[in-house]
Amino acid sequence: MRLRQLTVDSEPWIAVLGGGLVGSAARVGIGYVLPTTPGAFPIATLMVNLIGSLFLGAYLARRERAATVRWSLQFWAIGVLGSFTTFSAFSLDVVHLLEANRPMSALGYVTASVIGGLLLALTGQRLGSSFG
C-alpha cells in the first residue's frame, strides 16, 4: 500500500524530470550553436526565452479547449518550456552587458525579452485558442 502510494505521488515530478530533459537539451543545444561571450549580445538566451513564451501561451490556451493526457501540464509547461526558458541567464546577461559598459544594449535586451516575451505569449494564447 505504501509503495503504491509512493508510486502515485512520484508521477508528477517524473513528468517534470522528463520534460526538463527535453527542454534543457534544447536550451543547451541552442547555446552550443550560438555561443555568447560575456558582454556580447545574448542572442541564444533571447531566442529561447521568446520561443518558449510563445509556445507556453499556445499550450496553455490549447489545454483549456482540448483534453490532455495525465501530467501533460507537468511535462510540457513546467518541464519542457519551463526549463527551455531561463531567468537566471537573462539576469546575468544584463549584468555582463552593464559591466561591458553597454547600457543601451542592456536596455535593448531587456526590452526585447520582456516586451517581446509578453507579446509572443499573448500571440501564442490567440493561436492556441483558435487552432487545434
Next chain:
Amino acid sequence: MTLLLATLAGAVGAVCRYLLSGLVQQQTRSDFPLGTLAVNLAGAFLLGLLAGADGLPSAATMAGAGFLGGFTTFSTWMIETIRLGIPPLRGRAVANLALTLLAGVALAAVGYSLTN
C-alpha cells in the same frame, strides 16, 4: 560530455523548481506568483555567484549553469504576468514584472561581485 552534464543538471533543476515553487506558493497562500519569483531570484543570485567565481572546473561550471537554467524560468514569468492583468496592463502585473526584473538583475550583480 559537458553538454550532457548541463542537460541532466537542467532536468534536476526543473524538478527542484517544481517542488520549491509549489511549496512557496502553497505556504504563502497568495494569488501573486511568489513561487516563481522565489526560484527566479534565488537562481539569479546563485548564477551570479557561479559566474564570478574563478578557477572552478569547467564541468562544475557547466553543471551549475545547466542546473540554474532549468531551475529558473522565463516563460512562466511571462504567462503569470499576463494572468495578473494584461491587457490592459494592471498594477499587479507591473509589480510582478518590475519586482522580478529589478531584483533579479540586482541579485545576479551582487552574487557576481561577491565572488569576482
